[in-house]
Amino acid sequence: MEKSLLRKLPKVDDLLKNEKIAPFFITMPREKVTDAIRTVTNLKRAQILNGEISTLCDEDIVNEILATLSVSNRKSLRPVINATGVVLHTNLGRANLSQSARDAVNSVISNYSTLEYDPQAGSRGSRHVHVEKVIQKILGVEACMVVNNNASATMLSMAAMGRGKEMIVSRGELVEIGGSFRIPDVMKESQATLVEVGTTNKTRAADYRKAITENTAAIIKVHTSNYKIIGFTEEATLGELRTLCDEVNLPLIYDMGSGLMLDLHEYGVDEPNVKDAIKSGADIVLFSGDKLLGGPQAGIIVGKKEYIDRMKAHPLARVVRIDKMTIAALEATFNEYYNEETAKKNIPVLKMITMSMEEMEKKALLLKEKIDRIGVFETAVEETTGVVGGGSAPSSVLKSMAVSITGGGFTSEKVEKLLRKGDLPIVARIKDEKVLFDIRTVFDNELDLISDKLREIAGK
Ligand SMILES: *Cc1c(COP(=O)(O)O)cnc(C)c1O
Numbered sequence: 001m002e003k004s005l006l007r008k009l010p011k012v013d014d015l016l017k018n019e020k021i022a023p024f025f026i027t028m029p030r031e032k033v034t035d036a037i038r039t040v041t042n043l044k045r046a047q048i049l050n051g052e053i054s055t056l057c058d059e060d061i062v063n064e065i066l067a068t069l070s071v072s073n074r075k076s077l078r079p080v081i082n083a084t085g086v087v088l089h090t091n092l093g094r095a096n097l098s099q100s101a102r103d104a105v106n107s108v109i110s111n112y113s114t115l116e117y118d119p120q121a122g123s124r125g126s127r128h129v130h131v132e133k134v135i136q137k138i139l140g141v142e143a144c145m146v147v148n149n150n151a152s153a154t155m156l157s158m159a160a161m162g163r164g165k166e167m168i169v170s171r172g173e174l175v176e177i178g179g180s181f182r183i184p185d186v187m188k189e190s191q192a193t194l195v196e197v198g199t200t201n202k203t204r205a206a207d208y209r210k211a212i213t214e215n216t217a218a219i220i221k222v223h224t225s226n227y228k229i230i231g232f233t234e235e236a237t238l239g240e241l242r243t244l245c246d247e248v249n250l251p252l253i254y255d256m257g258s259g260l261m262l263d264l265h266e267y268g269v270d271e272p273n274v275k276d277a278i279k280s281g282a283d284i285v286l287f288s289g290d291k292l293l294g295g296p297q298a299g300i301i302v303g304k305k306e307y308i309d310r311m312k313a314h315p316l317a318r319v320v321r322i323d324k325m326t327i328a329a330l331e332a333t334f335n336e337y338y339n340e341e342t343a344k345k346n347i348p349v350l351k352m353i354t355m356s357m358e359e360m361e362k363k364a365l366l367l368k369e370k371i372d373r374i375g376v377f378e379t380a381v382e383e384t385t386g387v388v389g390g391g392s393a394p395s396s397v398l399k400s401m402a403v404s405i406t407g408g409g410f411t412s413e414k415v416e417k418l419l420r421k422g423d424l425p426i427v428a429r430i431k432d433e434k435v436l437f438d439i440r441t442v443f444d445n446e447l448d449l450i451s452d453k454l455r456e457i458a459g460k
Contacts, residue, residue, distance in 0.1 A: 005048045008056050012037050020062055024069055036068040070423070080425040081446045085400050085438025087352045088390025092427065094290040094297070095390075096348045097329055101295060104332040105325045115324045128312065130327050134334040135302060138261075139278060143305035145312055146298050146330060150288040152320035153299030154183065154255055155190045157284055160311040161251060162192035162217035170203035171196045172235060173222035177391060183222060183255070192217065201229055205236040205244050218251045219244070221282070223272060225257030225291075226391035242281035251283040251307060258392040259287030259300065261337050262344070267354050271393045274302075283307060289326070291392050294349035295333035296326045352440050353388065353398065360401035363447070364439045367403045370451035376408040376458040384431075386440050404434040408458050418457045426453055 015021055015037045024033050040061060047053045080092055088094050097105075108115075118125035128145055135144045147153050158167060167187070174196065176182045187194050195216075197207040208219055219241055236244075238254060245252045260273040271292065277285050284307055289298030299320070301308060311317060322330075336343045344350045364381040371379050386400040387393075406412065412430045419426040419435070426449070429436045437450060 002048055002051070005054070005056060006045065009041060009044055009048070010058055010061060012041065015041070015062070015065065018062055021065060021069075028069070028073060032072055033069065036065050036072055039068055040064045074423055078424070080420075080427055081449060082441040083426060083428040083437040083439075083450070085384065085386030085398075085402070085429070085440050086389035087349055087386070087398075087441060088291055088388055088392055089441075090390050095294045097296065098294070098333060098336055098346045098348065100336065100346065101329040101332040104328040105296075108324050108328040113324060113328075115327070127322070127324070127327060130331050131334060134331060135300070138334060138337050139274060139302055141278060141302040143308040144300065144302040145308050145317075146289070146300050146322050146327065147317070147320040148299060148322055148326075149297055150255070150257065150286055150299040151177065151181065151183075151186050152316075153286040153301045155186050156299075156311050156314060156316050156320055157253055157286060157301060157307070158187055158190035158192045158218075158220070159316050160314040161253070161284075161307055162190065164191065165217035166193045166195045166213065166215045167218050167220050167253075168195045168197055168208050168211050168216060169220045169222065170198045170207070170235065172198060172200050172203050172229060172233075173224055175222055175224055175226065177226070187220075201232055202234040203236060204234060205240040208236060208241065209244055209248075212248055212250070216248075216250060218253050220253045220255065223254070223256045223258075225271070226394055228395045238277065238280035238282055245283075251304070252281065253284045253286070254282035255286045257287060258291040258390075259289065259293035260291075260392075261293060262340055262350070264292075264350075264353060268398055269353060269388060269393050269396045271388075271396070278302065289330055289333075291390050292349060292353075292388070293333065294347035296329040298322055298326050298330055300330075355440060357399065357401065360439050363442070363444070364401040364403050367437060367439065367442075367447045367450060370447060371403065371405060371454055374451065374455045374458055374460050376460060377405040377454065378407040380404050382436075384436065384438055386438055398440065400438050400440045402436045402438045404431070404436050405454070406434045410457070415454075415457060419453060422453060424449060424453075426450055 082089055082092050116125050116127050131146055132144050147156060174184045184194055195211050197203060197211045221238060221241060241252050254277050256272060256277050258271055260271045263273055274285060274287060284301060284303040287300050289295040289300055336346050344354050368379045368381050371377055382402055382404055384400050384402040386398045388396055412433050412435045415435045416428055416430050419428055
């Protein structure tokens with residue numbers, strides 16, 4: 001019985017010639033195709049020997065090979081639809097870029113560029129100038145430098161300003177930034193000595209003052225961007241620390257995390273912004289490019305030229321050097337900020353955060369209608385709450401709109417799983433046994449893709 005079934009198993013050579021499989025040789029390496037065939041035939045052989053199957057159908061085998069091929073053809077890093085409502089989802093790539101930033105990246109990667117070449121002078125230029133001018137203009141700062149991410153910005157500024165010396169930081173600001181990376185550990189790698197002052201919930205300017213010695217190189221303030229201590233708390237403000245630093249002639253560094261450029265309080269975002277931080281008198285301000293700034297992954301360092309020149313000359317500057325795609329995207333992103341109103345329209349992160357409830361409801365109704373046309377699921381449009389995410393604005397709750405679905409003979413867990421397992425994963429939430437598509441983070445052109453996938457899941 002097993003033997004006769006084993007003999008019926010199609011030969012690899014025959015499968016290679018199969019009219020549905022052969023075309024894959026044009027688009028895929030031969031090895032990948034034979035691997036897929038072997039994977040499926042080996043599986044079948046094992047199932048026969050284990051007595052798990054008693055019949056074989058050639059067409060099913062070919063279909064299984066085709067499915068294996070399409071999975072192995074998938075890129076590992078590929079787009080997903082974010083229906084979680086979390087605007088800056090670190091696992092889903094944080095900020096998506098504006099059209100102008102995407103165009104800028106495209107043009108520098110398809111051509112040679114002025115990356116480190118000054119065409120006016122005909123001589124070597126600096127990769128920092130491309131963002132320096134626009135950042136100086138918009139933020140009114142003396143100097144700036146961009147590096148790979150904000151963690152590198154923290155390490156570089158400490159290494160350049162405090163190596164072998166002491167830097168004072170509040171115990172209430174020793175943040176873990178996610179993925180179990182902790183700011184104090186990054187700081188220690190700079191070879192500056194961290195002097196922790198105050199307690200978890202209370203640190204006053206006097207605590208910093210007491211810790212100052214002749215070996216102190218700077219005071220660092222870290223915005224606790226991914227958590228908030230509430231209740232019996234106190235922290236020294238930037239203004240108080242500025243006064244202290246002026247008295248003792250020390251620089252003040254402020255790691256603010258999110259890089260918010262506009263005041264978004266009216267939209268429920270309770271975060272400090274870069275302009276206010278500079279006005280409050282920090283000598284050096286550090287922030288991420290891909291959080292609320294809405295650009296590419298980067299660390300942006302702005303402030304006094306004397307310190308930033310030291311950072312540019314430090315050996316670590318080369319280690320954390322930013323690449324041309326990022327510079328192109330950053331220059332274009334900052335250019336959007338010449339006009340705050342168009343920035344809110346053109347930068348996706350800002351557009352999503354400032355989206356009105358009416359606009360979201362309209363979009364939600366559109367998606368509901370498309371899903372209703374499948375005729376399988378029970379749907380509703382409901383108010384929900386989202387968050388900014390990405391370790392930004394922990395106490396800000398964004399009122400949002402979602403489409404919920406149930407029914408169709410599936411559990412919500414099953415639907416959620418099928419949604420994310422395709423070529424284009426759709427990441428949705430489950431709440432009260434319903435699958436929820438939060439509309440804030442879903443682009444208009446993705447509504448059809450969601451309803452198409454649900455149609456496929458429903459088998460319609
Ligand atoms: C997010 C964050 C960082 C790390 O920034 P990356 O750009 O992710 O490296 C550092 N400090 C603070 C306060 C942050 O919020």
